[in-house]
Amino acid sequence: MTKPNNLTAAEMAAALAAGDVSSEALTQACLDRVDEREQTVHAWAHLDSDIALAQARAADAARAEGNIRGPLHGVPVGIKDIIDTVDMPTENGSEVFRGRRPARDASCVALLRAAGAVIMGKTVTTEFAMTGQRGTSNPHDAARTPGGSSSGSGAAVADFMVPLALGSQTGGSVIRPASFCGTYGYKPSFGSISRHGVFILARVLDHIGVYGRSLDDLAIIGDVLMQHDPLDFDMRADPNGHLCEALAAHAPAAPRLAFVKGPPWVAAEDHLDDIFAPYITAIGDQVQEVELAGIFDNILDVHTTVMNGNLWANLAGFVEDQGDQLLEETNRRVSAGKGGLAADYIHAREMTDSYCAALDGLFEHYDAIITAGAPGEAPVGLESTGNAAFQRMWTLTGLPTVTLPLLKGPNGMPIGVQVIGRKGHDGDLFCAAQWVDAQGGQR
Secondary structure (H helix, E strand, O other), X not given: OOOHHHOOHHHHHHHHHHOOOOHHHHHHHHHHHHHHHHHHHOOEEEEOHHHHHHHHHHHHHHHHOOOOOOOOOOOEEEEEOOEOOOOOOOOOOOHHHOOOOOOOOOXXXXXXXXXXXXXXXXXXXXXXXOOEOOOOOEOXXXXXXXXXXXXHHHHHHHOOOOOEEEEEEOOOOOHHHHHHXXXXXXXXXXXXXXXXXXXXXXXXXXXXXEEEOOHHHHHHHHHHHOOOOOOOOOOOOOOOOOHHHHHHHOOOOOOOEEEOOOHXXXXXXXXXXXXXXXXXXHHOOOEEEOOOOHHHOOHHHHHHHHHHHHXXXXXXXXXHHHHHHOOHHHHHHHHOOOOOOHHHHHHHHHHHHHHHHHHHHXXXXXXXEEEEOOOXXXXXXXXXXXXXXXXXXXXXXXXXXXXXXXXXXXXXXEEEEEEEOOOOOHHHHHHHHHHHHHHOOOO
């Protein structure tokens, strides 16, 4: 019999609705898995079993009275520790915020509670959601990184500690851990999930994303979270992608797919071509390789310029006043933006508009783009979270992207297949990703 914590979130929701399992039993199974594995994985920044179980018992009592709050009623969810929670500390992965207790929930956490979710605990983040590691290991190999900055969220879902978790992405912080840890990951179109109550790195780049163990999982939690919030000034007027509806529609035709390498491929591990070439061939004739060159040649440098400018503008005070309490890596990353020129930043923002227009034109001919989720397997060592090159261009342009755990590297470690959609057309992306997922891979 499958252990309750090994179910996908969609399976958990169905089992709860059928009366086959209680939220308390599901949550306890997740907590038992944490007890078994946390000393190896180190995925949790804060976990209080009493708080988690109290929420689960309340969910069960409400269900018994016929009060079903939403599609996640009784399902446990992990929250990245840069996202405010009123009943748990939010410390942003830093000694600077040690013991901080928010006065209210972030908007995305409030939406989860309204949908009936059990907020199980806070997952480890790198310091300030950048690249300063906080000790989380890859659940498939404790000697390897899980990626970052959403280290704990990716690892906890991959290790069956929790079925769903929230992360964030300003460079590659959702999709890279999903690829390294072998989970499903989703970064929606920019402006689709509110960031109110979330530690801000770069307002023009920050996305909230999610982890799950199936596309259905991502769709369920995505539909809950993609609600307009006037407290986040960058939100789209109608962000809801109707993801569950898109998956239920079962698109009749195979999507037109553009396989791209582009500038990120210079960072690829030697084995990546050997893995992707036969995979792309096996998918069939609806995949065409498309070269992203010319205007795209400097896109990674443009992302760096935008990122560095925002980091210095938003975080310089921490470096200047409390730098002795920060990790060396955090000081280095923030200080990289010091002295940047306004002219360079303006040019980078204008180039971003050009990239968006060029990619929008590409989607006149293709339903989705397909590429690698990361440069290869998760690197050995916990000092680095790996290279974010394979996510940065999609973060910069705000396109929605999903990674599917379909491939494995030479050491048996996961490598994700990344599927990218047209900005603002997240439902169409899920249709294409569903088809790609159904083709399978090296599992």
